[in-house]
Amino acid sequence: MLRSHNSSARSSRLALLATSLGFVIVCLDVTVVNVALARIRDSLAINSTALEWVVNAYTLAFASLLLSAGALADRFGARRVFIAGLAVFTCASATCGLSGATAALIASRVLQGVGAALCVPSSLALLGAAFPEPHARAKAVSIWAGTAALALGAGPLVGGVLVDRFGWPAIFLINLPIGIAGIWLTVAHAPDTVRRAGRRIDLPGQTLAVISLAALTYAVVESGRRGWTSATVTAGLAVAVVTGALFVVVEARHPQPLLPLTLFRNAAMNVSAITGLSLNFGYYGLMFAMSLFFQNARHDTPLETGLAFLPMTAVVTVANVVSGTLTARFGYRLPMAFGQALAAVGYLALVFVQADSNALAVALPLLAVGVGVALAVPSINTAVLTHVGPSSIGIASGVLNTARQIGGVVGVGVFGSLVRPELNDLAEGLHVAAMLAVVVTLSSLLTVLLGLRTSGSLVTDGAG
Template identity: 45%
Template sequence: MQTSTATSVRPQPGFVQLAACLGFVVVSIDVSVVNVALDALRGAFHADVTGLQWVVNAYALVFASALLLAGALGDRFGAKRVFVVGYALFTCASVGCGLAQSLAALIGWRLAQGLGAALLVPNSLSVLREAFHDAGARSRAVGWWSAGGGIALAAGPVIGGLLIAAFGWRSIFLVNVPVGAIGLWMTLRYAPLSRGHAGRGLDPLGQLSGALALAALAFALTEASSLSWQDPLIEAAFVLSIASGAVFVWLQARNPAGMLPLALFANRTVSGTTFIGLVANLVFYGIVFTFSLLFQTVWHFTPERTGLAFLPMMAVLVVMNIAAGRLVDRTGARRLAMAGLTTAIVGYLSMLPALATQSYAWLVAPMLVAGGGIALAVPTLTNALLAAVRREQSGIASGLLNAARQVGGVMGVALFGFFVRHTQSALFMHGLVQALVVSATLLAVALGVAWRTLDARAMQPAAAGVKACRAGSESLH
């Protein structure tokens, strides 16, 4: 059993909450802020679309691969220790990104940032749990944690645009340094030290095979933009991804203490929400990446204007996440998730005639509708997932959903980047149309999966509050 001691620190829950929120804020900002710097990075490093994809995906790939491992490390060695390591690594990697002199160096530091982010996010919640013993106070702290991440994700493009205009692209990474230093100091000084579980397994072979499968898949999808689908290197990467994935499944099936119990997938709600979550992030982050290129390289928006252009699509995430938490117990997970996915389909298809006008003004409403639909569906998925598993499985189940969503984001940037790999405007717009059609098609498939796998009944009101709180903490990552 995990206990807290206060040997060299005097626990101060308020400071611990602020440190946890700051960690989630910097991680959330770095999910979206880089998109407004794509044109600046293209000019600074003479990068092509493939290089820009790696700048975005290097962070998300390691983040996705290491999420489950990070939670296990926190259980094994204590949440505070791992949280501190994550803070330090993320802050140092941000310095590296800000000082990078080549595209390869920037991508390398983005990989390190992703590992730091993975160590930060799940253990920030564990640190909060250790600091707040009262259930009501803990729920309020998690609510502020979730709200901070949501606001940061929405504000990231705007903040990034303003920073780039004033100080250049390096500032979007260096701004993390003082925030990280403050959060690290508050954690070391005020967070209670938690003991780990010495017997908690880490499943290194499972972690390695799973990460290799994801990395090979991301490499194949991304490098196809500059090579071709028939290139031997791309084909070899796909084979490696499939083989590593098969090894991962085999290892998990033989290891009762593995990182991912395969028995979870026998639950159709778990399987369904995992697939839908992957699709939701694939279409959302894929379109954010392609629209970033559209605004900056085709429509020649300034960094400030690019950041403001994303504000409707990002800000609606916060509003609809709150609405979903209040509606799910009234309407049921199936109805609300299907309503969100249907709304998103309408939004993505409405972008097609809006783009034909070559006017941003006509694109605002479809962006609001598409982003609102995705934001309505995602927390509903988390609620449905947590309602469908036993309490002792809630951690691994939510970790699975969030890892799947991160993988979806990586796949979206890689796949949609292939569609818009051409610099000529007409070819770029043709690829963007393809990306929107694929988005609507995948969302339609997800809609069918939601109808087949999610429970049609409304959640019990007594449980809904607890589930909504948990869903809020998982809704954005």
């Protein structure tokens, strides 16, 4: 009996390792590519618009498929879907690293996004199956989330080292051994989940969501090259609006919708989604813009760029822990509001940064942004878990993550249109982008102050 218990505990720990490895490479790819942008541009001789697609192709596929991926995990089993996602991601990473042309790299980034979308919801479901006891499950989820935070924080530095030593393909090829190890551990040790054979896939809703998000991304990315008033950009925005409206109509009538609209009757859900979108808009947009600024205006190497990002990324894990402590004591409203206020101060300080500014003048604003965003992110997840019923937590988490990824896509597109290497004054474009981040962040802060009527105490608020 003791041997059986020890074997079960070991398998659970190895299942946690497998899901964490999958989550690590998914999150690492969100930030690691930014420090390689200049080298990719020079190697493939591509323009700024194509460079934005190298970043956004991944995030777009990830964002638009997250909700359906959760439904697939319910229908076919989380273990099978996680293995498939990790296999797709690993193979796509290989083709990214071996790409000798822009189209091939962007297509491979799309496939990476597909694999990432399959991995994330199913990895959380696998943890639930591997750790049925609530206390052990909470600890496992904390470790799983912590590895993601570390991956996001380490991304720029890891990318800088790899690009400097081995060239830009290395940032993708490093995923191969990690992905293979994750697949082997999952096959050997991860339990499967109960399959819901009757769960239907909302194909019309998924199709409209992909078209709407793709059209929006296309319009935002192309605006930098063509201008907001061009026929191409206007048409893209029109397609995004029309298909977005059709998506709402379809979801309202579908018996098993991709996105249950009843979720948005919940104020905490709405505020959390808006906050998540705003946070990623500024954070991902800033990482893209600052990477170009460091390497083109300040002429930093990829490694120096990764080191320059350390004040913003190294504090993520510590600030996440502080956010949890603040939430437990004061409720989620305080860290959500304070985090955004601090991030807004950081963005505002970037308005005064020039190409010849000293390291401290650059590091302090980035530190404020990093701490602010890291304080706010856990609180939006807590708000959703507190106010959404147990049967809807999965889909609510998918909605929140989708909103965050959309914010990242739009942020990279908008910031990229303002900070383009062919511009004579990159600092001026960075200043406009930073002010835009201030406006978006303060607007989101206002929704927190007006939309959440209580402090968000976990003791007094309940799950209604």
